[in-house]
Amino acid sequence: MIEIFINGIIPLTTFGYIIYTLAVTHITIVAITLYLHRGVCHSAIDIHPLLSHFFRFWLWLTTSMRTADWVAIHRKHHAKVETEHDPHSPAFFGINKVLLQGADLYHMEKNNKETIEKYSQNCPTDWVEEKIYTGRNNLGILILFILNIILFGTVGIIIWSIQMMWTPIFAAGGINGAGHYWGYRNYNTNDDSTNMSPVGIIIGGEELHNNHHAYPTAAKFSLRPWEFDIGWMYIKVFGFLGLCKVKRLAPRPIIQNKQNTDSKLITQSILQSKLAVITDFTQKVLKPIYKKENFNLSFKLLADHPNRLSENQESKVKDLLAKNIKLSTVYSLKNKLHELLHSREIKHDNFIQILNKWSEEARSHGIEALDDFLVRLRSYKVT
Numbered sequence: 001m002i003e004i005f006i007n008g009i010i011p012l013t014t015f016g017y018i019i020y021t022l023a024v025t026h027i028t029i030v031a032i033t034l035y036l037h038r039g040v041c042h043s044a045i046d047i048h049p050l051l052s053h054f055f056r057f058w059l060w061l062t063t064s065m066r067t068a069d070w071v072a073i074h075r076k077h078h079a080k081v082e083t084e085h086d087p088h089s090p091a092f093f094g095i096n097k098v099l100l101q102g103a104d105l106y107h108m109e110k111n112n113k114e115t116i117e118k119y120s121q122n123c124p125t126d127w128v129e130e131k132i133y134t135g136r137n138n139l140g141i142l143i144l145f146i147l148n149i150i151l152f153g154t155v156g157i158i159i160w161s162i163q164m165m166w167t168p169i170f171a172a173g174g175i176n177g178a179g180h181y182w183g184y185r186n187y188n189t190n191d192d193s194t195n196m197s198p199v200g201i202i203i204g205g206e207e208l209h210n211n212h213h214a215y216p217t218a219a220k221f222s223l224r225p226w227e228f229d230i231g232w233m234y235i236k237v238f239g240f241l242g243l244c245k246v247k248r249l250a251p252r253p254i255i256q257n258k259q260n261t262d263s264k265l266i267t268q269s270i271l272q273s274k275l276a277v278i279t280d281f282t283q284k285v286l287k288p289i290y291k292k293e294n295f296n297l298s299f300k301l302l303a304d305h306p307n308r309l310s311e312n313q314e315s316k317v318k319d320l321l322a323k324n325i326k327l328s329t330v331y332s333l334k335n336k337l338h339e340l341l342h343s344r345e346i347k348h349d350n351f352i353q354i355l356n357k358w359s360e361e362a363r364s365h366g367i368e369a370l371d372d373f374l375v376r377l378r379s380y381k382v383t
């Protein structure tokens with residue numbers, strides 16, 4: 001009897017305990033990325049009720065997180081990214097706080113009723129959600145604690161503690177902290193989001209956070225041929241089993257050999273390709289002019305949007321631009337184009353007039369790389 005209490009009913013080797021812990025924590029990560037994030041929050045995938053009920057139960061059992069809380073806080077993060085209203089921006093709170101106290105920031109925002117009400121549309125409100133997952137939200141982790149002791153004895157307590165720490169460390173601290181601080185960027189998004197690693201396994205593909213901020217409603221996070229998103233692999237497997245359907249993917253802009261003539265098509269293609277358009281301008285217009293001179297300043301500072309620069313960096317950029325009129329002209333055109341493509345005030349029907357005005361200004365400078373860009377700009381097609 002005492003032996004059963006110490007070792008539980010399934011005594012494993014140390015290796016066995018490690019594999020078990022990695023498996024159960026991985027299932028929690030999969031539930032977060034597939035169900036909470038890509039499914040409910042961004043409606044990028046449709047999950048069969050059988051599977052979504054499993055994910056909801058598993059999250060209750062292993063994390064005590066409510067769907068509505070997680071979804072609302074994350075939607076607010078996208079809406080208010082890198083501002084004082086962003087629930088967990090390293091730019092505002094500092095990287096250490098988001099990394100080490102990410103769970104505290106989550107709990108603070110969870111208690112903000114206005115946030116939860118405003119951002120929790122289409123979250124489950126059925127009986128089991130209200131009575132069990134909300135009404136008894138801590139019962140799940142208590143059951144898990146008892147279950148772990150029955151299964152593995154005293155080692156079960158260690159496994160339970162790791163399970164309790166996994167989400168705050170990897171999801172809250174990792175994605176929200178590191179995913180806005182360390183890594184590479186494929187897209188010049190209006191935030192500090194980064195891809196922490198081209199291979200997304202440990203946090204279910206959420207490592208590719210810059211790709212996600214670029215296309216938040218896309219089901220697949222890997223967008224370059226060398227990137228891997230394990231979450232996407234599971235979506236394909238569940239799709240094959242009839243348990244999941246993909247609703248949206250990131251647009252794939254290509255440049256055709258001919259220009260679009262229909263203004264509606266021009267507007268639609270450019271707006272859907274806006275991140276690729278800015279990258280095109282940065283790499284093929286701005287960079288060659290920068291490279292011709294031997295500037296003693298990182299090109300990254302010119303490639304980034306000015307509101308992402310610190311005061312010191314901004315003054316360095318200003319000093320450089322004062323020395324070169326051509327570079328200054330092209331830099332200013334890039335920023336104007338960025339505003340034009342990201343402005344919430346500009347609607348589809350007046351976009352083309354504003355774009356024509358910008359194009360006229362660009363053409364008036366007689367810069368060859370700019371003229372070539374103007375041709376490409378009207379040749380975008382989204383597949």
Ligand SMILES: [Zn+2]
Nearest residue numbers: 077193209213
């Ligand atoms: Zn983010």
Ligand SMILES: [Zn+2]
Nearest residue numbers: 074078212216
């Ligand atoms: Zn998101």
